Amino acid sequence: MSEDAARLMGRVRERDSDAFEALYDTHYRLVRGVALRMLGDAAAADDVTQTVFLKVWTAPELFRTGNFAAWIVRVTRNRALDVLRSRAQQGACELPESLPELDGIEDVALARIDAAQVRSALADLPAEQREPIELGFFGGITHEEMARRSGIPLGTIKTRIRSGLRRLRSALDTAVRA
């Protein structure tokens, strides 16, 4: 999937709207799914989906290499965080920093991983590790907000997130090799 998407992005850079349409068809479920999970509102998720794909069209050079799906998820999460920020302007909720879109931390080994493999690896994590990871990624709150809401000590939240990410990494590596 990743290689196809990278090739399509090459055509998008040359202003090929058919390639753009094909990218949309293969990735709209992912983009809309992330936005819906973060915002809990179909209309807002549709707006974010539209914004993200228009960004792909107007600034395709922002995607350089690696897993296109992971990149577009980062873009989507950042746009959804913008929406959450505008909803919480009074500072009622502490929001994390946006994920870098040009970070250069892609891993070639994970470039071909797909959604089913990620879902399965996440599902296999112990609930005490999976929950703060998912809450942090999709809930749009900081680790301190998590600790405040759950009553779990900050240090425990940090350790669970790190242990969960290490375990997730290991499971994804295994899935790639299988």
Add this chain to the structure above:
Amino acid sequence: MNDHPMLDDIALYALGVLPAKRAASDDPNAVCAETVRAHLATCAICRKEYADLGPAANLIGLAAEAPADDAARDRIKARIMAQVRRESVVPLRRPERRGGTTRSVVWPAYLVAAACFVFALISTISNLALVGQLRDVKTQLAQTQAHSSSLARNLADERTTLADVMDANAKHYAITDGEVITRGRRIYVALHDLPEPPRGHVYQAWTLPKDAKAMKPSVTFVPDARGLAVIALPVDAHATDAVAVSVEPDGGSKAPTTKPLFVVPLS
């Protein structure tokens, strides 16, 4: 489990759950994305941890793929493609009137003149007030835009630095409590546990151009509250033979006045 003090924070940074910066009122020891980025520039252990966990964290979103929904797909696609294809603007045309059955109302000239006078008076009063408000809003907008541009530049610079120092092709020259890093034509000095310079003094970087005999003055800097300093030197790495740092009077010096903390030859 915790074999290095910042490893848990690296995981939080990779997951994207750290606030960007700390407010002045916050606990000075609380971690934020800015401090982690600065630490990553100086710590190889944490860079490796980030290189391990970052890609895995990036993939978590894939688990949220929505079920197929043709109606939603087509609805959003129509909106997007309408914008994508809108490459030329079609001028609006006035719709042609059909039937000619509308009735026009004729106003007496004195009523029209009175209405015009009242309208002009109200417009003038409103305009005077609006012009003042508009000026204030424009000033505020210009200030906000300048501030926003400055923040965006700083963030872009920080990310370039981070990408450079983490790049597999970067060269690292270890020194006590830090590194000098070159990536392509760029040079960075990353120091940790750096004490505050004496009152009235700063740290100053020095560079030795190729074939030169004397060091040239470069940027001055002070470490942050944690003793961290990551400095990009505005010189070409390919044209530089060595980098040094010394303590100098505030404002910098033209030649080193104290013994350098280190001198690193770039090979």
